[in-house]
Amino acid sequence: MADEATRTAFLEIQASMIDLTGKLKQVQTQMRNKEGDRKRAYLTLEELRPLPPHTNTYKSIEREFLLEPKTVLEGEQEQKLKDSEATIASLQEKALN
Incomplete structure (x- = not known):
């Protein structure tokens, strides 16, 4: 009886661990993607500022190019940078909990 209860508890813990490991990998992948977005926005801003x-x-919009003033593109890149940093912070918080 005690062995069966221990086995059941172990299987529940194992299933929980597998689930949490999958979620952690998903969050890590999302963080890597957002870090790439953040880096691209930062580098684009560095090229635009001078x-x-x-x-x-x-x-660039898919396969088309649109001519816009520098200020519009800078604003968009700054917003992407802020959004990416906020998302990364949120994902880090989620990973720790």
Whole structure:
């Protein structure tokens, strides 16, 4: 009787561990993806900043290119950077809990 209860408890703990390991891997993958997004936004901003203020820049939208002022592209990249950092912080919090 005691052996059966121990076995059942062990199987429940094992199933829980497998589930948590899967969730952790998923969060780690999401963090890696967001870190890549953050890095791209940062590097793009670093390339845009030295340009004169009224420079027109090209924005890639799938297979098309759109000509926009530098300020619009900078704003979008800054927002992507902030969003990525917030998401990474949220995922780190989620991974710790």
